[in-house]
Amino acid sequence: xxxxxxxxxxxEFETKEQLSSYDKWFCAKVQEAIDDPRPGIAHDQVIAEMDxxxxxxxxxxxx
Numbered sequence: 001x002x003x004x005x006x007x008x009x010x011x012e013f014e015t016k017e018q019l020s021s022y023d024k025w026f027c028a029k030v031q032e033a034i035d036d037p038r039p040g041i042a043h044d045q046v047i048a049e050m051d052x053x054x055x056x057x058x059x060x061x062x063x
Contacts, residue, residue: 004016006019
C-alpha cells in the first residue's frame with residue numbers, strides 16, 4: 001500500500017493511494033459514459049433546460 005503524503009499545494013488528495021483510487025473511479029465513469037448506448041443530448045437543449053430550471057428556482061425564491 002502506497003500511503004506517501006502528497007504536497008497539498010499541488011494535489012487535492014492526501015496520499016497517492018487516494019489519488020489512484022479517484023483516478024480509477026473517474027476513468028471508469030468516463031468509460032461508462034462512452035459506452036452508454038443512449039443518444040446524446042444537444043448542448044443547446046441542455047442549456048435551455050438548465051436556464052428554465054434556474055428561472056423556476058429563482059422565481060420560487062422571490063415568493
